[in-house]
Amino acid sequence: MTRTKLLAKIRQVFPGHDPEDVQRVLDEYAGPERLRVHLAILKLCDEDRRDSPRHYVDSACQDHRDVLAWAESPQQLRPDWFSLSVTERAKVAKADRQQYARWLAR
Template sequence: MDGLSGIALLEAKLADTFALEDVDEARSVLEGYGAEEWHRERDRVWLAVIKQSGGSVVQLQEWVDLACRDYRDALAGAEYPESIRLLAQESSSPEAQAARRRDAQQYRDWLASSRSAPDDRLP
């Protein structure tokens, strides 16, 4: 999985996250974000909403709807889940700093993970 970027990474994460019969519908739902000029960082947002959907097309739609209102909310939950939970604590606390490091690592790990071999991917 290392080295994948752009559309290849998005397609790989779709194939890893959704059942084969749901991939086309999930791809269609994703198209709901990115069409407007104020929609920022489309690929990054798509990855974030895919991750948070848990493989549910219904959840994916809810995350896409949220991203359309404020894309940062969608990014935060995917990229900084522990830090979000620790917002009430002082951000310079050792626990908050450790949470930020774990958050960054878990997101890198998720991006690099794969349930299937590259040959099993959809075209």
């Protein structure tokens, strides 16, 4: 994933905003896996129809793994996850990966 793709996603998720303004907010998170976290934040904003990434940037600054899990593995956070069989878990994990890949490809 490149900065060009990130800017394209910013334009897609926030069509009425200046991409550079959104990028400045995203850049407040500068921790591990920066680009991956920025994309996860955009995905969450897209799903929640938020008009700013501020909430998720603040969350990522606390623990970036939360934002990654919410965006990339939402079904694996189900309350019944540990009661699922190994086969069911594999299906859920695959569905999460496919869902995230579809969002990235849009």
